[in-house]
Amino acid sequence: MLTKQLLELNSNENSLGMADSAKQAILDSLRIGFRYPDDQRAALISRIAKINGVTESEVSLGNGSSENIRTVVQMLLNFAFKTGKRFQVIVPDPTFAYAELYASSLDVPVIKVPLKPESYDFDFQGLQKAADDFDGISLFYLCNPNNPTATITSTAPFKHWVANAPANHYFLLDEAYSEYVNDQSFESGVEWVKQQLTANLIVVRTFSKLCALAGMRVGYAIANPSMIAAIEAFTSIDNTNLSGAVAVLATLDDEGFLARSLHNTNQSRQMVEATLDELGLSYLPSQANFIFHEVNGEVKIYMDRMREYGIVVGREFPPIEGFSRLTLGTPDEMAVFIKVLKSFRQKGWV
Ligand code: PLP
Numbered sequence: 427m428l429t430k431q432l433l434e435l436n437s438n439e440n441s442l443g444m445a446d447s448a449k450q451a452i453l454d455s456l457r458i459g460f461r462y463p464d465d466q467r468a469a470l471i472s473r474i475a476k477i478n479g480v481t482e483s484e485v486s487l488g489n490g491s492s493e494n495i496r497t498v499v500q501m502l503l504n505f506a507f508k509t510g511k512r513f514q515v516i517v518p519d520p521t522f523a524y525a526e527l528y529a530s531s532l533d534v535p536v537i538k539v540p541l542k543p544e545s546y547d548f549d550f551q552g553l554q555k556a557a558d559d560f561d562g563i564s565l566f567y568l569c570n571p572n573n574p575t576a577t578i579t580s581t582a583p584f585k586h587w588v589a590n591a592p593a594n595h596y597f598l599l600d601e602a603y604s605e606y607v608n609d610q611s612f613e614s615g616v617e618w619v620k621q622q623l624t625a626n627l628i629v630v631r632t633f634s635k636l637c638a639l640a641g642m643r644v645g646y647a648i649a650n651p652s653m654i655a656a657i658e659a660f661t662s663i664d665n666t667n668l669s670g671a672v673a674v675l676a677t678l679d680d681e682g683f684l685a686r687s688l689h690n691t692n693q694s695r696q697m698v699e700a701t702l703d704e705l706g707l708s709y710l711p712s713q714a715n716f717i718f719h720e721v722n723g724e725v726k727i728y729m730d731r732m733r734e735y736g737i738v739v740g741r742e743f744p745p746i747e748g749f750s751r752l753t754l755g756t757p758d759e760m761a762v763f764i765k766v767l768k769s770f771r772q773k774g775w776v
Contacts, residue, residue: 433759436738438573438603438716440638441755442690444673445683448639451676452669462664466671473678474646478616483651486658489665491602491632491645495567496528497660498598498628498647502565503532505656511594512562518548520574520743522600525567540745546575546710546718550587557595569600570615571607574743574751576712581613588615589623596626602645603714605636606691612713616648625650628657633670635715636687637677642670691715694754701764705771716753718743722776725750731775735766 434441455466467487475482488494499515506513515529519538526536537560539552548568557564571578588597599615615629628649634640644666647657677683695712702709702719709719721728728750729740740750754760770776 431736432733433737433755433762435753435755435759435763436740436751437640438635438714438751438753439640440635440687440691440715441753441759442638442687444638444642445677445680447676447680447683448637448642448673451672455668455672459668461668463666463668463671464664466668466675467664467666470644470666470671470674473675477678478648480616480620480648481651484619484648484654486647486649486654486661487666488630488645488647489662489667490634490640490643491600491630491647492524493661493665494628494630494645494647494657495524495598495600497657498596498630499525499528499532499534499565500660501656502563502596503534504660506563512560513565514556514560514562515565515567516553516556517567518553518569518572520746521567522569522573522602525565525598525600541572541575546577546746548572548579548584550583554587554591554595563594563596565596565598567598567600569602570612571603571713573603573714574716574746574749575710575718576603576714576716576751577710577718578607578609578612578713581611585613585618585623588618588627591624591626593626597624597628599627599629601629602632602635604631606688606715607713608692609711609713619648619650622650625653628653633674633677636684636691637674638687639670639673639677642673643667644670644674690756691754693757694760697757697760697764698752698754701767705767705776707776712754716751718749718751720748721750723748728770728776731770732766735769737763737766739763 514535516537537556632645707720725742
């Protein structure tokens, strides 16, 4: 029996697909697949340092940025243990779940501070209070742009907060989607590392999104050298596989692909925003490769109906109700989605 191919718009992948240059680089590397990837890892670290304007000692490769998130949690838990302190992780709610999942698996308490109800922004005061009320080390996991809202956090108050935090407060900034940001007011945490805003800052980034290499599993952390050394102690040795390393290097050299990738997502966003405007469905200002939009009803029912029409969207992100997270696929894919969404309006479903 033939199974119908689903249109997957639910995992914030880049369905443009890998660059041809990346595929070729992987094929070319197969002849040395029996070797450890030391040279390729070294080349990648050097390249990442260069594009970020930092030294190589300020870079830690991850098997996807997911690994970097895990190592930061583990490193701080160990540091707290060694110094006889307690440790907790504080996250906005909702946000990307991995920091919470890794912390929970280590029995580290996770404090969830709801986004501000009127704007879906981080509640700086609430987040800080959760740390101030705690006698021990706190790690804030902050995703900018945030997932699932796709919105960025206002730079000035964010920077002021990070710069003035006490020594027992640590910041893990997840910038998985920063390459999509078009708001000029955005400032990357990488700049803050360079400015030595605080020693307690780690920024993680990934090649899974704009570079379309989610399956190759390559991400990285940027922080000051002693922080990187502490993180590296918890990172798997040789964590970046050969294919991933050469694919990233080739993609970073492929300016045409990177431009096309960004253009594609921007075009898809415009198409979806125009449709949502037409249908009177509200959405948050997307600065990422996904958009958080209203569905005029229960998200679960909407998701099930979309799936019946061959499209995987959403999921629910409690405590926010009535909003679905939609990945911006290729313009052709979004045309299919838009057609179905408009048919839902005719049926009175959205
Ligand atoms: N961070 C955020 C905010 C994400 O949304 C994702 C994946 O969707 C990741 C990290 C995971 O990235 P990686 O593929 O580099 O592990």
